Amino acid sequence: MRSSGVGRWSGPLSERKRRGCPDQRECRRQPPCAPVWQAALAGLVRVLSCAGFLLVAGALAAAPPARLTLWQGFKFSEVPMLRRNVDEFVAEYRQRTGREVVIEIGQVPFSDMVKRLKSAALARQMPDMAIIDANSMVQLAFGGVALPLDTLPNFPAASIDELRARYVPGAFDTNVITFKGERHLYGLPAQTTTLALFWNKGMFRAKAKELREAGLDPERAPRDWDEVVRYGKVLTEPSKNLYGFGMNNSFWFSMPFYNQYGVEIVRRNEAGLLEAAFRGPRAEAAVNRRVGLYREHGIEGGAWREGALDPDQGFLNQRYAMILVGPWQIENFRSSGLDFGVALVPRVPLAEAKALGLVPPDADENSTAVHALSASNIGGQNIMVSTSSKHPDIALEFALHFTSEKVQRAWAEELGQIPILLAAQQNLKLDKFPEVPVFIEQINLAKPLPALPYGGVLETEIVNPEMNLVLQGRQTAAQALERICAQIERRVLKPVNDAEMAARAEIRAKTPSGN
Amino acid sequence: MPNQPRRTRRLTADALWGYIFIAPFVVVAAVFLVFPIGYSFYLSLRETTLYSSxxxxxSDMVWMGAGNYVSLLTSKVFWYSLLATFLYAALLIPLSLAASLSLALVLNNQRLPGYQALRSAFFLPHVFDVFVVGIIWLLLFNSTSGPFASLFEALGITWFKVHGFLDNPVTVLPSIAFAMVLKGMGFGMVLFIVALHNIPESIFEAADIDGASPAQKLFRVTIPLLRPMILFLVVTxxxxxxxxxxxxxxxxxxxxGPSVSFLGETVQAGRVSGLHLYRLFDESFYGHAAAMSFILLVIALLITAVNFKLLGDRSQ
Amino acid sequence: MRPLPPKAMLARYAVLLPVLVLVQLPLVWMIVTALKAPGYGLVLRFIPGPGETWFEDATGAAKNMYTLGNFRNVLFDADFPFWRFATNSALVAGGCALMTVALCATAGYGFAKKQFPGRDRLFALLIAAMLVPGLIYMVPQYAIVLKFGWINTWAAMIVPHTANIFGLFLLRQHIRSLPDSLIEAAKVDGAHEISIFGRVILPLSVPVMVTLFLLTFVGQWSNFLWQLIVNTPDSKLITLPVGLSYFQGQYSVQWERMMAGACFSIIPVAVLFLVAQRFFIAGLTAGSVKE
Structure with missing residues (x-):
């Protein structure tokens, strides 16, 4: 009856969840809407604190402090920053409102956060706030534990889309969920990650002569997938276990391919119901592009297999010259003395993009449309407020504080995180983190996974096994996509659509019919 | 002390003490084992929904009746998981019985210097956490940097270097079975050593007098006499x-693990029944998970009964 | 006893030693990997090559292949109360093992030596429950613990696992094999039921009880999921496996660090086993099926 290691292991799914976590931090809260108001407020605060410290103290003594809990699964090295953010928020909030707030931080293993919240909800011990995997938001919204922030009186914008304009769009979108016909914002991005291309400069240099002979520049990374193949052919030497590229088979790690090829996984039909759309020439081209790196061109080292040397480790050991990975590996790679560069994810080759109608026929290499082809995926964490919180307004204030420019800058400059607030991406001092600018460029082109419940089923049970079979050469891309679509329809979309229909029927029954 | 041969309906003092002695265990078992089993049966007739709070x-589950059972019994993945489980068992159990018995036969000999230390060394891995040991085997079976692939390569067999051990549908279950035989053989060994001790020396002497060869002694005398222990090990x-x-x-x-095509459906080669159950549980399909548990329970009871029939001591 | 002739001895060692190496390989691999510097975990080399040293040297001229850093991170991180977590784990595992032994010994005696209506049927029912997949208990047990208001308590962490049917079986088998005459003799001497159990049965069952204690301890020492869900993150009772999983959040799959964590699960168990092995094997054999 031992429940030994369950949950301690990260499958590809939880692995990516766990990976996706840069953090953010600190800051004093700043209603992002009104600088004027803020200035006035600061003045008021100053007056208050000069004039009547005693007065404030008296007020504090009168009201009992508001107690909030915040559960998070940050890295240990990031927690002190979070604590600083909390302290600053508490001090600032006290100054501004005269109200005492206590925020207790609870540590939860990152990959078990959802499971832990589920049991906490059952025990009526939900924290007021939690910082959770961006791709789990749907579950929390559907389960009724995440509060729609846009329904709070102190929601700082006129609409969800107005607020969206301030944030990294892909990261923000993981919080926007349509449920029972209503679209709400269930959290704010707290930290975000994406994949970019890491290339081993040493391995490129070791083959500089051969690369030049092939007409390739050994001092830069390939820009599109055709180039990846050309570089890869030179860099690959199976007898020495050297390969041009290493890739992960999981759905999440494959999303850059699908995003680049403009593939929709699901879409809403005219009736407003969801249907699977993961098929057609673009989707097939994306799958074939990915699978071809291994099967057709032989430049991928088999890293997609579950028992093989995974991409990160293969890169670290200089077996794979190029991989797609996120900023969380930078420190690790650097500390092991690797000479590497980071570049945008290689994009769809121009000719192919034109043939598939992804860019206008007259687009050239330098056009924005072509630049945008380098789309990547979205990982990271969101901060949510629970529906059982007694102080949702304060929780929202804290979430806004956490995503404010000052906090975001500090997380970027001190910890090398990608700011989720667009304003905080400007003029950063990133001497310590020279790779971060590439990630900032990459994140703004990134798109999240479709916001669907049963994400584990979708990834682990449906997409990964079918793609594994394609990589093994036992079925074609088209066959895999048909099977995936059929299963998505049956196992994921049907329950969602049924719920949607039921909700609509309920609403119809409530509205007085006719007049 | 009432000592009459006729059983009376009245509780004897002995019986009363019996109840007292079993009471603590039974109370805890009733609350934490029996009740959960009953409750799970109830859950197996219901299922969580997408919008369960x-x-x-x-309480926010919907009534399914036999629906969970039907949906499992009509799912190919479920049948594959049973098939994979029995394939795995067919590999694991004979191998581990053979390994345990061989070890027991060698280490039963007290004339072998260091036999005590060797017994301990072989038994030790049995007490380790399966999860942790599994993770270590993942490293050992790595096709690029694991010792086994390199060993085979040195022997001129490059198949594993290319296809890996846990990476392809053919070898994934045998590889796991191999690792688990090594982990568990010490346990079987200890039990066999005890059973060997319980065989009267005179039986072997009689066999010697009859001029039996060592092989005949093993297959005609030792193994038949070990049948209860073999039964116990097979069932457990x-x-x-x-x-x-x-x-x-x-x-x-x-x-x-890696995918295979099974009756037109893509399934994962290493998805045995326990793992399938875990995945259902992990995805919060509590109703399906409970239903699967009861199907497995029925299978377990059937197997136990059949085993007792086949291997049970016929003299009883 | 006369040792085997050298030839027979060598033949046996020649077969046993390779198997022994295989059996011990995971343990050795785990420790070696845990000692490797980051990036070396999946390198199939054990001796530093050119430009590499064994351990960190002050000049920093060469890259070290081995390090104690993976252990240092866990043991001495200021934010990681290793000793508190380890103490909690030991208390939970020890408490659970003690209670399990107490419950199984008393009930084992009851089922083995007492006559009462329904005894065999009840026992068979309990044995059948052993066939139920363990996962099934988790959700209902959690519901019960909630009802009892046991979240963040030792009780929640310990009690649900103590009705161990395998343990009951082990002790009942053993006690049944003890001759009735011992009990009769004690009764003739006027011993009370409790003292028969305490003075006659228990002393004769020590090896089996120690075995059960160790098996339970070992199982609970690495119990992760249950201890995670019955404690809130601010609980003072967080155990080591849960604590170690905090580290996992931060390193995707870093094998060197993962193996260092694994050492904390395996090495205490190995030491415990080696210290108590005599009881262990004796107990297992005493309790196993014979009839």
Missing amino acids: WYNQF SLMGVLNGFTEFYAMTRATG
Whole structure:
């Protein structure tokens, strides 16, 4: 009856969840809407604190402090920053409102956060706030534990889309969920990650002569997938276990391919119901592009297999010259003395993009449309407020504080995180983190996974096994996509659509019919 | 002391003490084992929905009747998981019985210097956490940097270097079985040594007088006399295999491993029944998970009965 | 006893030693990997090559292949109360093992030596429950613990696992094999039921009880999921496996660190086993099926 290691292991799914976590931090809260108001407020605060410290103290003594809990699964090295953010928020909030707030931080293993919240909800011990995997938001919204922030009186914008304009769009979108016909914002991005291309400069240099002979520049990374193949052919030497590229088979790690090829996984039909759309020439081209790196061109080292040397480790050991990975590996790679560069994810080759109608026929290499082809995926964490919180307004204030420019800058400059607030991406001092600018460029082109419940089923049970079979050469891309679509329809979309229909029927029954 | 031969309906003092002695265990078992089993049966007739409130997961389920059972019994993945489980058992159990018995026969000989230390060394891995051991085997079976692939390569067999051990549908279950035989053989060995001790020396002497060869002694005398122990090990290992998932979870990185096509459906080669059950549980399909548990329970009871029929001591 | 002739001895060692190496390989691999510097975990080399040293040297001229850093991170991180977590784990595992032994010994005696209506049927029912997949208990047990208001308590962490049917079986088998005459003799001497149990049965069952204690301890020492869900993050009772999983959040799959964590699960168990092995094997054999 031992429940030994369950949950301690990260499958590809939880692995990516766990990976996706840069953090953010600190800051004093700043209603992002009104600088004027803020200035006035600061003045008021100053007056208050000069004039009547005693007065404030008296007020504090009168009201009992508001107690909030915040559960998070940050890295240990990031927690002190979070604590600083909390302290600053508490001090600032006290100054501004005269109200005492206590925020207790609870540590939860990152990959078990959802499971832990589920049991906490059952025990009526939900924290007021939690910082959770961006791709789990749907579950929390559907389960009724995440509060729609846009329904709070102190929601700082006129609409969800107005607020969206301030944030990294892909990261923000993981919080926007349509449920029972209503679209709400269930959290704010707290930290975000994406994949970019890491290339081993040493391995490129070791083959500089051969690369030049092939007409390739050994001092830069390939820009599109055709180039990846050309570089890869030179860099690959199976007898020495050297390969041009290493890739992960999981759905999440494959999303850059699908995003680049403009593939929709699901879409809403005219009736407003969801249907699977993961098929057609673009989707097939994306799958074939990915699978071809291994099967057709032989430049991928088999890293997609579950028992093989995974991409990160293969890169670290200089077996794979190029991989797609996120900023969380930078420190690790650097500390092991690797000479590497980071570049945008290689994009769809121009000719192919034109043939598939992804860019206008007259687009050239330098056009924005072509630049945008380098789309990547979205990982990271969101901060949510629970529906059982007694102080949702304060929780929202804290979430806004956490995503404010000052906090975001500090997380970027001190910890090398990608700011989720667009304003905080400007003029950063990133001497310590020279790779971060590439990630900032990459994140703004990134798109999240479709916001669907049963994400584990979708990834682990449906997409990964079918793609594994394609990589093994036992079925074609088209066959895999048909099977995936059929299963998505049956196992994921049907329950969602049924719920949607039921909700609509309920609403119809409530509205007085006719007049 | 009432000592009459006729059983009376009245509680004797002895019986009363019997109840007192079993009471603490029975109370805890009733609350934490029997009740959960009953409750799970109730859950197996219901299922969580997409919009079940997390605050009331259990009351907010819908009634399915036999629906969960039907949906399992008509799913190919379920049948594959049973097939994979029995394939795995067919590999694991004979191998581990043979390994345990061989070890026991060698180490039963007290004339072998160091036999005590060797027994301990072989037994030691049995007490380790399966999950952790599974993760270590993942490293050992790595096709690029694991010792086994390199060893085979040195012997001129490059197949594993290319296809890996846990990476292809053909070898994934045998590889896991291999690792688990090594982990568990010490346990079987200890039990066999005890059983060997319980065989009267005179039987072997009689066989010697009859001029039996060592092989004849093994197959005609020793193994038949070890039948109860073999039965015990077969039954307990079968139960372990039927419900076990940790080793598969660890060694396939939680996924079930490489895919195969089974009756037109794509399934993962290492998805045995225990892992399938775990995945249902993990995705919060509590109703399906409970229903699957009861199907496995029925299978376990059937297997136990059949085993007792086949291997049981016929003299009883 | 006269040792085997050298030839027979060598033949046996020649077969046993390779198997022994295989059996011990995971343990050795785990320790070696845990000692490797980051990036070396999946390198199939054990001796530093050119430009590499064994351990960190002050000049920093060469890259070290081995390090104690993976252990240092866990043991001495200021934010990681290793000793508190380890103490909690030991208390939970020890408490659970003690209670399990107490419950199984008393009930084992009851089922083995007492006559009462329904005894065999009840026992068979309990044995059948052993066939139920363990996962099934988790959700209902959690519901019960909630009802009892046991979240963040030792009780929640310990009690649900103590009705161990395998343990009951082990002790009942053993006690049944003890001759009735011992009990009769004690009764003739006027011993009370309790003292028969305490003075006659228990002393004769020590090896089996120690075995059960160790098996339970070992199982609970690495119990992760249950201890995670019955404690809130601010609980003072967080155990080591849960604590170690905090580290996992931060390193995707870093094998060197993962193996260092694994050492904390395996090495205490190995030491415990080696210290108590005599009881262990004796107990297992005493309790196993014979009839």
